[in-house]
Structures are given as C-alpha cells and as structure tokens.
Amino acid sequence: MAAAGAEAEEAAAVFNIGRNVMMKKVLIGLLVVLVICAAVIVGLYNGIVSKHEAITAKWAQVENQLQRRNDLIPNLVSTVQGYASHEKTVFENITKARSQWSNASTMEEKVKAATAVDAALSRLLFVAENYPTLKADQTFLRLMDELSGTENRIAVERMRYNESVQVYNVAVRVFPGNVIGGVFGYKPATVYFKAEEKARGVVDVKF
16 A cells, blocks of 8 residues: 555656646747747837838938928029019919928928929929020029939939838738737828829929
8 A cells, every 4th residue: 555655646746747847848938939929029110110210211301302492492583583574473373382381390281382382383494485595594504403403303302202101101001010000109101292293394494
C-alpha cells in the first residue's frame, strides 16, 4: 500500500511538472504573439503618422509656390493695365481672386481660392494676347518668365501633394490601417487639387 501511494504521488508530481511546463510554453507563446501584435500596431501607426506628415510637408511646398504667384500678380496687372486699362472686369476679377487667396485660412479655402486665381489669371493672359505692344514690353516679358517658372513649379508641387494624399488615404482605408487610423483619429484626406480643364491652360504663358 505504501509503495502504491508513493507511486501515485510521484505520478502526480510528474503530471504537475508537465502541466507547469506546458503553461509556461503557452504563456510564452501568448507573450510572443502580443509582442508581435504590438510591433505591427506601432509600425502601422507610425506609418500613418509619417504619411500624414508628408501631406503637411507637400502642402507647404504648394502653398509657397501659390504665394509666390500671388506676389507676382500686382506687377503683372499693373503692366497689363498700362496697355488695356478699359478691361476693368478682368482686373477686378483677378484682384478679387487674389484677395480670396490672401484671406483664406483653411487648406480647403486656399485650394478653392487658388482655383479662382487660375481662372482669373487665365482670362488676364487671354486679354494680353490681343495687345502686340504689350507682348513686346520688357517688363511684361520678364514677368511672364517668372510666372511661367512659378506655374511649372506649382504643377509639380500639386502633383506631389495629390500623390501624398493618395498614399495616405490608401493607408487609412485598407485593413488593418483603417482600424488603427480610426482608433487614433486619422481620417481620409479630402482636400486635393482636381485637374480641371480650365485650370490646365494656365501654365501655358508663352508670348
């Protein structure tokens, strides 16, 4: 009887040891899974933050070039007025559009104002086409060179901005990024530049 009891105790001890080893393995496995999940979440979060910051950086470049163009407009308008002073509506429209850009505070407002400047500037340049002496004016030619370079830079920066918005939006709309983005308040970006037909002609400022 004593031998049987000893064997039972030994078997129980072996069982307990095995169970403890198994529990440790399970706990270690769960810990590894948790660490991997945490690393994935952190990686996704950091990626979303990085892409969101890229949008901000790209927008700053767009804004700089749009402001540069806005700064050129007064001299351009003044030069054209010297030859076409009766085109009051055109001058009023571009002055109004420029004012809208200056007063815009949000990104959405600035994109809308920039589009209005595109259209008004296009009409101004169309008017200039009708005045051969204006097109030969050295000041006007210099301003056109500056405007042409600025418009090209605007086009490049707009494209880069739109691309960064697209990359970010994919990151926060596709699983599991949409879950991580939702938890931390990162929503898809909705402000971008549309390639409208009227706006495409503005970069062509050859005279």
